Amino acid sequence: MTSTPTQDETATDLLPAVPADAPALAQLEAVGVTAWFGQRKVLDRVSLTMPAGGITALIGPSGCGKSTFLRILNRMHELVPSAALAGEVLLDGEDIYDPERRLIDARRAIGMVFQKPNPFPAMSIRENVLAGLKLTGTKASRSERDALVESCLTRAGLWTEVRDRLDAPGGGLSGGQQQRLCIARSLAVKPRVLLMDEPCSALDPTSTRVIEETMVELAREVTIVIVTHNMQQAARVSDTCAFFLAAHGTPGVIVEHGRTDAMFGSPQDERTSDYVNGRFG
Numbered sequence: 001m002t003s004t005p006t007q008d009e010t011a012t013d014l015l016p017a018v019p020a021d022a023p024a025l026a027q028l029e030a031v032g033v034t035a036w037f038g039q040r041k042v043l044d045r046v047s048l049t050m051p052a053g054g055i056t057a058l059i060g061p062s063g064c065g066k067s068t069f070l071r072i073l074n075r076m077h078e079l080v081p082s083a084a085l086a087g088e089v090l091l092d093g094e095d096i097y098d099p100e101r102r103l104i105d106a107r108r109a110i111g112m113v114f115q116k117p118n119p120f121p122a123m124s125i126r127e128n129v130l131a132g133l134k135l136t137g138t139k140a141s142r143s144e145r146d147a148l149v150e151s152c153l154t155r156a157g158l159w160t161e162v163r164d165r166l167d168a169p170g171g172g173l174s175g176g177q178q179q180r181l182c183i184a185r186s187l188a189v190k191p192r193v194l195l196m197d198e199p200c201s202a203l204d205p206t207s208t209r210v211i212e213e214t215m216v217e218l219a220r221e222v223t224i225v226i227v228t229h230n231m232q233q234a235a236r237v238s239d240t241c242a243f244f245l246a247a248h249g250t251p252g253v254i255v256e257h258g259r260t261d262a263m264f265g266s267p268q269d270e271r272t273s274d275y276v277n278g279r280f281g
């Protein structure tokens with residue numbers, strides 16, 4: 001019996017293929033994470049499961065610890081001299097802070113895209129995509145590099161816009177294109193998780209939309225965690241959501257987390273309801 005493809009199947013056929021050598025989807029889990037800057041505790045026993053192949057949105061008012069939590073998820077928090085940390089971060093059940101594990105492995109497996117697009121401005125588009133390979137000491141032939149550049153730019157939704165100017169400087173792209181270039185650069189080292197800290201806050205609505213579509217497609221191959229102040233964006237792209245709050249100078253905690261549709265449709269906590277409906281923050 002033959003059947004006509006549903007609209008969903010047809011749409012899926014048009015998406016760029018997930019690379020055959022893509023690593024398996026990974027779950028990220030924070031267990032009892034507490035963070036300090038000097039004497040000041042900024043997160044208190046935060047636990048959260050970020051499901052494999054899903055998009056988890058972290059929301060909450062300014063200063064409640066979202067970026068700190070995100071940086072803890074790929075060992076960037078420890079770069080701050082006064083920073084301290086307790087708790088565990090498990091990537092598929094293995095603690096990335098285990099002293100036996102190398103820092104570089106955690107950073108490679110768990111990539112980060114920042115609020116302000118930060119390509120290397122003088123480097124070409126091609127070199128920008130490949131920059132991570134040098135840092136991680138990955139060797140690749142010219143043809144492998146060409147294939148990787150095309151695949152990463154395609155998956156970041158930028159290939160058709162830059163295919164004929166790969167040797168032009170990355171700094172010559174628009175803000176939205178630069179952000180997609182940074183996504184392509186992150187993908188080149190084959191991360192299992194992509195962390196994004198307000199990746200669209202400096203972008204216009206059209207670029208924002210393109211990045212959101214890119215995220216939804218990427219979630220088929222990498223677990224995504226995004227911090228956003230844009231409630232519509234959280235509702236549009238994320239599967240699960242966590243609401244952070246730091247009340248009156250106390251450390252940040254997660255007030256409520258769960259499926260995004262439930263968090264927005266029928267929040268259990270009044271503070272979540274007030275926040276997602278724009279009544280504070």
Ligand SMILES: Nc1ncnc2c1ncn2[C@@H]1O[C@H](COP(=O)(O)OP(=O)(O)OP(=O)(O)O)[C@@H](O)[C@H]1O
Nearest residue numbers: 037042060061062063064065066067068069080082
């Ligand atoms: N490098 C640092 N040194 C000292 N304190 C810091 C540092 N970075 C952040 N903090 C403090 O930690 C707390 C949490 O900050 P964080 O940047 O994680 O908040 P956030 O939720 O990301 O806020 P926003 O929405 O404004 O980006 C804040 O009180 C902040 O002042």
Ligand SMILES: [Mg+2]
Nearest residue numbers: 066067068197
């Ligand atoms: Mg922040």
